[in-house]
Structure formats: structure tokens, C-alpha cells
Amino acid sequence: MQQQIVLTFMDGEQAEGVLARPFAPKENEIAVTLAEAGEGMQLSYPLYDLACIKLVGTPSAAAPTAQEIEEEIETVTGEKFHVSILTKEKYSLGFYGLPLAKTSHYKSIFFTFHGIKKRNQDRLLGSILEEQGLVDRPTMQRALEDQKKLRNRRLGEIIVQQNNFDQTDVERILSDARSSGEIPRNARIGDILVAAGLVSRAQIETALGSQQKGRKKRIGELLIEKKLITEEQLLGALAAKFRMPFIDLEQITPDPDALKALSLDVVTRLQVLPLRLRPNRHLVVAISEPTNPTIFDNLRFTTSYPVDLVVATSQQIADAIERCYIRTESRVEELIGELDEDAVHNEEENDDSAFSESDSQIINLVNKVLIDAYKKGVSDIHIEPGIGRQTCLVRYRVDGVCHVMHRIAAAYKNAIVARIKIMARLDIAEHRRPQSGKILLRYEGKKIEYRLEITPTVGGNEDAVLRILASSNPLPLPKMGFSQANLHAFEEVLKKPYGIILCVGPTGSGKTTSLHSALGHINHSDRKIWTAEDPVEITQPGLRQVQVHPKIGFGFKEALRSFLRADPDVIMIGEMRDAETAKTAIEASLTGHLVFSTLHTNSAPETVVRLIEMGMDPYNFADAMLGILAQRLARRLCDHCLQPYCPSRTEYDDLVHAYGEEWFEKHGLPDYGEGLTLVKGGGCRECNGTGYRGRVAIHEMMVGTPTVKSAIKQGKSAEELRSLAIDEGMATLKMDGIQKVFQGLTDLDQVLRVCL
Ligand SMILES: [Zn+2]
Numbered sequence: 141m142q143q144q145i146v147l148t149f150m151d152g153e154q155a156e157g158v159l160a161r162p163f164a165p166k167e168n169e170i171a172v173t174l175a176e177a178g179e180g181m182q183l184s185y186p187l188y189d190l191a192c193i194k195l196v197g198t199p200s201a202a203a204p205t206a207q208e209i210e211e212e213i214e215t216v217t218g219e220k221f222h223v224s225i226l227t228k229e230k231y232s233l234g235f236y237g238l239p240l241a242k243t244s245h246y247k248s249i250f251f252t253f254h255g256i257k258k259r260n261q262d263r264l265l266g267s268i269l270e271e272q273g274l275v276d277r278p279t280m281q282r283a284l285e286d287q288k289k290l291r292n293r294r295l296g297e298i299i300v301q302q303n304n305f306d307q308t309d310v311e312r313i314l315s316d317a318r319s320s321g322e323i324p325r326n327a328r329i330g331d332i333l334v335a336a337g338l339v340s341r342a343q344i345e346t347a348l349g350s351q352q353k354g355r356k357k358r359i360g361e362l363l364i365e366k367k368l369i370t371e372e373q374l375l376g377a378l379a380a381k382f383r384m385p386f387i388d389l390e391q392i393t394p395d396p397d398a399l400k401a402l403s404l405d406v407v408t409r410l411q412v413l414p415l416r417l418r419p420n421r422h423l424v425v426a427i428s429e430p431t432n433p434t435i436f437d438n439l440r441f442t443t444s445y446p447v448d449l450v451v452a453t454s455q456q457i458a459d460a461i462e463r464c465y466i467r468t469e470s471r472v473e474e475l476i477g478e479l480d481e482d483a484v485h486n487e488e489e490n491d492d493s494a495f496s497e498s499d500s501q502i503i504n505l506v507n508k509v510l511i512d513a514y515k516k517g518v519s520d521i522h523i524e525p526g527i528g529r530q531t532c533l534v535r536y537r538v539d540g541v542c543h544v545m546h547r548i549a550a551a552y553k554n555a556i557v558a559r560i561k562i563m564a565r566l567d568i569a570e571h572r573r574p575q576s577g578k579i580l581l582r583y584e585g586k587k588i589e590y591r592l593e594i595t596p597t598v599g600g601n602e603d604a605v606l607r608i609l610a611s612s613n614p615l616p617l618p619k620m621g622f623s624q625a626n627l628h629a630f631e632e633v634l635k636k637p638y639g640i641i642l643c644v645g646p647t648g649s650g651k652t653t654s655l656h657s658a659l660g661h662i663n664h665s666d667r668k669i670w671t672a673e674d675p676v677e678i679t680q681p682g683l684r685q686v687q688v689h690p691k692i693g694f695g696f697k698e699a700l701r702s703f704l705r706a707d708p709d710v711i712m713i714g715e716m717r718d719a720e721t722a723k724t725a726i727e728a729s730l731t732g733h734l735v736f737s738t739l740h741t742n743s744a745p746e747t748v749v750r751l752i753e754m755g756m757d758p759y760n761f762a763d764a765m766l767g768i769l770a771q772r773l774a775r776r777l778c779d780h781c782l783q784p785y786c787p788s789r790t791e792y793d794d795l796v797h798a799y800g801e802e803w804f805e806k807h808g809l810p811d812y813g814e815g816l817t818l819v820k821g822g823g824c825r826e827c828n829g830t831g832y833r834g835r836v837a838i839h840e841m842m843v844g845t846p847t848v849k850s851a852i853k854q855g856k857s858a859e860e861l862r863s864l865a866i867d868e869g870m871a872t873l874k875m876d877g878i879q880k881v882f883q884g885l886t887d888l889d890q891v892l893r894v895c896l
Contacts, residue, residue, distance in 0.1 A: 142158040142159060142173075143158060143163075143195060144157075144196035145157060145158065145159055145163075145194060146246075147170070147190055147193055147194075148215065148217055148219065149190055149191065149217075150188075150189055150190065150216065150254075151217075152191075152218070155172075155176075156175045157172045157173050157174035157175050158173050159171070159172060159173075160172055160182045160183075160184075163195075163250070165187070165231040165234060165250060166231060166232075168187050168188075168232075168233060169185060169186050169187060170184065170185055170187065170190070187233045187252050188233075188254065190255060191215045191217050191255025191256075192219070192249055192250060192252065192255055193250040194245075194249045195249065196247070197245075197247030197248075198247060199238065199239045199241070199246070199247055200238055208225060208226055208227065209224065210222070210224050210240065210262040210263070211224075211225055211237070211260060211261055211262055211383070212259065212260050212262050213237060213256060213258075214257045214259070215251070216255055216257045216446070217255070218257075221239060221249060222239070222262065223237030223239055223240060224237065224240055225237050226238075233252055233253060234250055234252040234253050234255070235250070235251060235253075236250050236251075237250075254420060254446055254448075257436065258382065258433070258436065259382065259383045260382045260383065261380065261382075261383065265360060265377055265381060268381055269374075272376070274369050275368055275369060279368060283359060283362055283363055283368065284359065286362060286366075287362050290355070290357050290362075291354065291355050291357075293351055294329075295329050295344075295351060296310055296311075296314070298350055298351055299339060299344070299347045301789055302343070302346065302347055302350070302786065302812075303343060303812070303814070304811075304812050304813050310333070310338070314332055314333075330347075330348070340815070343814075350786065358431070360374045360377075360431075375428065375451050375452075375453060378451065379430060379451040381430075382451075384449050384450050384451045386451045387451070387452050388452070389426060389453075389457065390456065392415060393531075393547055394413060394414060394415045394416070394464055395415065395417055397417045398416050398423060398424070399414055399464055399465070401414050401423050402425070402439075404461075404465045407465060408825055410435055410439070411427075411454060411457055411458065411461075412425050412426060412439065412457065413425065413426045413452070413457050413460045413461060413464070415450070417445070418448070421445055421446070422445060422446045422448045423448070424447075424448045425439060425447050425450070426450050426451065426456075426457055426460075427449055427450075427451060427457075428451065428454035428457050430451050435449075455830075458823070458828055459543060459544070459828070461828070462543070463546075502559050503559060505548075505552075505556070506556060506559045506560060507581075509521065509546070510579070510581060510588075510590060513536055513606075514581075514583065514588050516536065517538065518536040518537060518608060519648070520605060520606065521604075521605070521606040521608070522536075522537070522603070523556065523605070524603050525550070525554075525597070525599075525603065526553070526599075526601075527598065527599035528599065531549060531550055532547070532548045532550060532553040532556065533546075533548075534546040534547070534548065539773075539832070539834060540648065540773060540775065540835065557594070557602050560579070560594075560604050561575070561577075564579045564590075564592045566592075571596060571602060573596065574594060574595050574596065575594045577592045578590060578592060588609070589608075589675065591606065591609060591675065592604060592605070592606050593606075593607075609675050609677045613678065613679075614659070614678050614680055615653065615657050615660075616660065617631065617657050620653075620654060620657050620837060621836055621837040621839075622837075622839060623839070623871065623876060626769075626841045626876070630658070630767065630841060631661070633843065633844075634658055634661055636734065637732070638729055638730075638731075638732045638733055639734065639735070639764055639765065639766035639844070640729040640735045640736075640764045640765055640766060641658065641734070641735070641736050641737075641767050641768075641769070642736075642738065642739055642767075642768045642769070643737075643738045643768075643769045643770075643771060644738060644740070644742075644743075644744065644768060645738075645772055646742075647740070648773070649894075650771055650837055651738040651771060652673070652714070652738070654769060655712060655738065658736060659671070659683060659736065667709040668684070668709045669683045669709065669712070670683075670684050670686070670706065670710070671686065671714075672688050672712070673685060673686070673687060673714040674690070674715070675687060686699055696714060696716070696717060696721050699713070700721060700724050701724065704733075710733065710735075711725075711728060711734075711735050711736070713725055713736070715737065715739070715740075716738070719754045719755050719756075722737075722751060722754055722756060723755070726756060726757075726760055727760070743858070743872070743873065744769070744770045744841070745858040745861035745865065747768050748761070748765075748861060749861075752852075759853055761852060762844070762849040762850070763849070765844040765848075766843075766844050767841060767843045768841075768842045769839060769840070770840040770841075770842075770873055771837060771838065771839055771873075772838045772873055772877075772894040772895055773835040773836070774836055774877060774891055775834075775835055775890045776832060776833060776835050776836040776885055777821045777832060778821040778823075778826055778830070778832055778833035779833070780825075780827065781821050781822040781827065781831065782819045782821060782884065783822045784817040784818070784819050785819070785820060786817055786818075787816065787817075795882075795888055798888060798892065799878045800875070803866065809878075809879070810882060818884065818887075821833075832890070836885045836886050838876050838877040839871075839873070839876050840871065840872050840876060841871075842865045843865075843868075843870070845868055848861065848865060872895075873895040874892075874895045877890075877895055
């Protein structure tokens with residue numbers, strides 16, 4: 141007897157018939173005789189036209205074996221099936237499922253991949269995580285219990301917790317209120333507590349809000365919060381559950397055709413990224429929320445292409461949107477695109493040497509990258525050739541964090557590095573030794589300097605790192621992000637006629653900017669100010685600024701000696717790199733000069749100890765020292781998408797703990813409860829979905845008070861100096877950072893990232 145079948149077409153049409161010849165999925169088509177087409181009329185359909193093919197018969201009674209996986213499948217035509225799938229069978233266009241319902245009319249169903257709207261493994265996320273060895277069963281069980289607790293949390297409980305009340309007090313108020321009979325029996329807890337004057341309406345709203353949130357909390361979220369798994373691991377498991385490939389966007393460059401299929405507006409709204417247009421005209425789109433069904437529906441609504449989903453992390457998607465959509469206006473990507481096409485052509489001929497540093501395309505590309513980076517406020521450009529045929533990455537450091545910005549075909553890597561070396565007048569024949577140099581460009585009337593470092597790396601490559609030094613103006617002191625106390629202390633110190641002021645911190649912590657603001661503050665025509673810098677990044681009329689050249693024997697030491705013979709009032713030495721410079725600087729400050737300098741130390745008290753270890757005389761230094769400013773730059777919350785929220789008790793406790801419990805209250809930081817709100821960045825276009833934009837300075841200002849000076853003379857440790865200074869009102873870097881968390885400028889993670 142011939143096999144009876146039911147065909148479901150992509151548009152939802154169904155047709156019954158019999159197989160005209162045995163169905164073989166590899167043939168990519170099916171030959172049938174349809175019931176309504178008349179006897180003997182044989183038709184064949186390409187599988188691309190079909191969503192599924194049902195083979196009529198009695199479902200197998202056998203229980204699924206271990207090689208089978210149970211899945212829920214929904215076709216694009218809206219039919220849903222519960223089937224077991226043989227994992228060992230592989231066809232390019234689809235797969236067989238065996239219906240699990242005994243009442244099914246079909247013994248098996250062939251699903252085409254393009255005909256599926258969604259499929260998911262019919263098992264719990266926990267068991268997938270367990271199978272992947274990420275979470276063990278007891279941990280999973282505990283997390284599930286916590287989830288249940290969160291779902292069943294009562295309002296009273298939340299109010300007690302959020303406002304730090306005593307449970308028994310609240311219970312007493314409630315029972316008194318109920319027994320007094322003045323309140324209707326069915327009054328809600330919130331109303332009673334408000335009537336009793338215990339909480340405000342706003343606090344009740346907050347509690348209701350977090351109750352609501354707790355009810356909606358998914359198990360995956362909870363596992364991430366508890367740091368049991370990472371977002372990546374969760375997505376990996378969800379991808380497995382929903383049968384979507386989990387991909388690494390760092391390794392993939394989307395097709396330009398795919399990018400054209402979705403507008404910037406759609407990709408930012410849905411936070412998705414189109415990757416490929418398959419030969420069957422299916423659009424492959426990366427999403428980060430496989431559990432959210434509205435994304436698929438939205439995509440089907442906005443594009444005419446059928447959509448295949450893959451999973452990637454939200455961060456990677458946000459980065460890629462930035463890279464592929466937002467930053468293309470400079471045309472750098474287009475230029476790279478042109479190059480890529482040529483590179484493919486060239487690889488076939490297997491001849492890289494056709495690309496030379498003098499090709500106009502290469503010259504154009506390098507210029508564009510340099511200018512593009514400057515326009516975007518990038519601090520460093522990293523050009524990182526891959527090994528062999530791997531693409532060459534161009535990463536930009538913005539606000540202290542590196543991002544992959546461009547990928548350039550391997551065939552161009554040597555020409556690009558050679559071009560950069562030529563621009564910096566370096567030896568292009570030298571490939572084995574590091575070289576440094578600089579490039580000067582003029583753009584829109586501004587002089588931009590790039591400090592270049594060429595470093596030979598494995599695979600016969602050379603990496604190029606360019607630091608961008610754009611001449612800029614100093615910021616006035618009040619714009620430097622000082623706390624009121626620090627601003628006042630710093631201004632007081634600057635009134636002194638002589639002594640030494642140090643600004644300390646790691647590279648890139650904004651030391652030079654601070655020193656220039658300080659110099660700007662005291663830059664009047666009655667004072668002679670000399671500065672020695674490497675490089676001169678900020679210029680100010682009135683200052684006499686000197687660029688040092690250690691290579692030709694004109695370093696900070698030599699500059700300082702020269703200044704002392706040149707009738708100075710104020711001297712700024714870019715950095716005290718050696719003991720002799722430090723000693724000379726301190727002596728100069730004791731002989732009537734105001735001296736500014738920087739040091740690579742972590743904190744203000746550590747600086748004192750370091751200088752003494754370097755051989756400075758503690759008495760001299762104590763007499764000279766006016767103040768030490770330690771500094772960091774933390775990422776600033778994006779002020780376009782700030783959202784207030786009520787921190788959990790744990791989050792608040794973390795802040796208190798990081799600040800130091802004994803100081804938290806003394807310094808007048810807010811109590812928990814009473815509508816305490818913090819803010820966080822929700823992520824928007826301005827910040828590319830990261831929630832951060834720009835940076836905020838964090839300070840630690842140790843003033844040379846009599847107590848501090850005498851402690852220095854007694855050779856006290858950094859720890860002792862620190863606590864003495866705190867007693868006298870110093871806020872440590874961490875404290876200043878946490879104060880800025882409460883001001884809504886940054887968050888604890890970012891503070892801890894920069895202050896150990
Ligand atoms: Zn934002």
C-alpha cells in the first residue's frame with residue numbers, strides 16, 4: 141500500500157495525498173500524487189515550499205531511547221507538535237520527529253528547518269545546566285527554592301527588609317490595628333502601615349515593585365545573580381534548549397546584505413544583529429533573549445525574509461551594532477569593505493606582495509583610521525595583525541576600555557603597519573626590534589599628535605599602538621569633579637607660595653589634566669611658571685612649556701636643573717622617574733619654589749612611603765609637602781538613560797562595607813530605607829546600550845597638616861598615615877568613589893575596578 145501523507149506548505153495550505161515514490165530527504169524534493177489532483181497525476185515539490193510532511197500511520201508504542209530528545213515544535217504555520225527526535229539522523233534541510241501523543245494520526249513527521257518557528261527541548265533548564273556540568277543538582281534545587289520564596293514573598297516581609305524594621309514591630313502594628321476594630325477587616329497591609337505612620341505611600345510602592353519583580357524572576361537570572369553561572373553559560377544552555385546555535389560575534393563579520401535587511405532603528409529597539417542572508421533567502425539574526433518570543437514575531441513583522449535565530453551575548457550584540465551600524469558614517473568600514481573584496485581576489489592568486497604601503501587605498505585607510513579615532517575621542521589605537529591569514533584587528537580604547545572597531549583582511553596587515561612606520565619616519569626594513577616614534581597630522585586646523593610604539597609579535601607580525609595626543613585647553617578646577625571638601629583643600633594648598641604638590645595614580649588616571657588645572661588656577665602674569673612634560677598634551681598661554689627628549693640626554697632631571705637657573709616661581713616636572721629628580725624637586729620646593737609633579741603610586745599615603753624608600757629625607761619631605769592628590773578615572777553612568785532604583789539590602793551593605801562601616805555613618809552617608817534610591821544606566825543609543833558614557837574622576841587628597849607632617853618625620857607606615865589622615869577628614873579613593881555612587885555618577889563595580 142502506498143504511504144499516505146499530509147503536506148503543509150509554507151503559507152499554511154495543507155494537501156493530502158500518497159507518496160509517488162519513497163521520500164528521501166536528501167533529494168530536497170518530494171514526489172506525491174495529491175488526492176484532489178486526479179488519479180495518476182504526479183507532482184513534485186521542493187522542500188523549500190514545505191513547512192512539514194506528515195506520514196499517516198500509528199505512532200510507535202516504544203518509549204523514547206536515550207538517543208532521542210523530546211521537543212516542542214511550532215511551525216511557522218502555527219501548528220504545534222510534541223515529538224521525539226532522533227539525534228543521529230542528519231539531513232541538510234530538516235529532520236524527522238516521532239509524535240509522542242498516542243492519539244496522533246501520524247507515525248512520523250518530517251520538519252523542514254525553514255518551516256520551524258520555534259523548537260525547544262522539552263526539559264528544564266536545570267537539567268541542561270547539570271548535563272553541561274555547570275551546576276550540580278543540590279545547588280539547582282536551592283536556587284529553585286529561592287525562586288519559589290521570591291515568588292511567594294509577602295508584602296510585609298519586603299517592607300521589613302527594605303526599611304530595616306523589626307519584624308515583630310510590624311506584626312504588632314498590624315495585629316493592634318486589626319484588633320482595635322477601627323480598620324475594616326479586609327484592609328490591605330500597605331494601607332494599615334501607612335495609616336499607622338510607619339511607612340509612606342512611596343515606600344509601599346517600592347515594596348510592591350520589588351514584589352512584582354521577584355515574582356517575575358527567572359531561574360537563569362537568579363543563578364547569574366548568585367554568581368553560580370555566567371551570562372554566557374546561561375545563554376549556552378538556553379541556546380541548547382531552544383535549539384539555536386550559540387555564536388561568538390567577535391569571530392563573525394556580518395554580510396553587508398544582511399545588515400541592509402534590518403534598519404538601525406529595528407536593531408537597536410530589539411537589540412538584535414542580522415548576520416547572513418542564506419542561499420534560501422533566510423535571514424540569520426543574532427538575539428540575546430531566546431526566551432522572549434516577541435522578538436521573533438517582531439522580526440517577522442519588520443522583514444520580508446524568513447528568519448533563523450542564533451544566540452549571542454547582549455554585550456556582543458551591542459558592540460556589534462555599534463561597529464556595524466553606528467560607526468560606519470566615517471566610511472572607514474566601507475573602505476575596509478572595498479579592501480576585503482580585493483583581498484579575496486588576491487588570495488586566489490596567492491600573492492600578498494601586490495599590496496604595498498604606497499597604494500592609495502592603504503594610505504587612505506590609515507589616514508581615515510587615525511582621524512576617525514581622533515574624532516571619536518579615542519585615547520589609543522591598537523593595530524593587531526593576526527597569525528597567518530587571520531584578520532587584522534583594529535581596537536580603540538575609549539573611556540579606558542578597548543573595543544574591536546575594525547577587521548581588516550590579513551593581506552593588508554603588512555602594508556598598513558609599513559605605512560604607519562613611514563608616517564612616523566621609522567625604519568620599515570626593521571621587523572624584529574621595537575621602535576617608537578610619532579606622527580603629526582593636521583585636521584580642521586588642529587594639530588594632532590600620535591605617539592607610536594611598534595612591537596614585534598609572534599607569527600612575524602608587528603603590532604602598532606598609537607596614543608592620541610590632541611592639544612587641548614585646561615579645565616578650570618571646579619570642573620574637575622572634586623568633592624566640595626577636596627576642591628576646598630586643593631584650592632587652599634594652591635595658595636601656598638612654596639612647597640611640593642604631587643598628583644599620583646596609574647597611567648591614564650588623569651594626573652596631567654589635574655596638574656594643568658592647578659597650574660591654570662595660579663597662572664598669573666606675576667609668576668614665572670616652567671613645565672617639563674613628556675609629551676606636552678595641554679598648552680596654556682603664560683606657561684613656559686618644555687618637551688623633554690630623554691633620547692638626546694634632555695630628560696626631566698636636566699630640564700629641572702635648567703629651570704632652577706632660569707628664575708622660576710613655579711615648576712612642574714611631568715614625572716619623578718628617579719631618586720635624583722625627586723631629591724632636586726624637593727630641594728627646590730624648600731628653597732622658595734612651588735613644585736608640582738606626578739608619581740606612579742596607588743594612594744596618597746603610599747606615596748610618602750615610596751619617596752622615603754627612594755632615599756628622600758623624611759624631614760625634608762615632611763617640610764616640603766603641601767598635599768598629595770591620588771586620582772582615578774571611573775566609568776560614568778550614561779546620563780541619557782539614568783533610571784532610579786531601590787538598591788537591595790545586600791547591595792547597600794556592600795557599599796557600606798566597601799566604604800568602611802565605622803566611617804559610613806560619621807561621614808553622613810544615607811541610611812537604608814526612607815526611599816533610598818540609586819541610579820543605573822538602562823542602556824541607550826548614546827551609550828551603545830552599555831549604560832556608561834564618559835568618565836568621572838575619583839580623588840584622595842592628603843593635606844600636609846601638622847599631624848601628617850609629624851607622622852612622616854616619625855617614619856609611620858602607609859596604613860598609619862592613612863588612618864591619621866582619615867581622622868583629619870581625608871576621604872580615601874574608595875570613599876570618594878562611593879560618595880559619587882550615591883550622587884548617581886557611577887556604580888560600585890566601576891569604583892572597585894579602579895580602586896583596589
Ligand atoms: Zn545611555
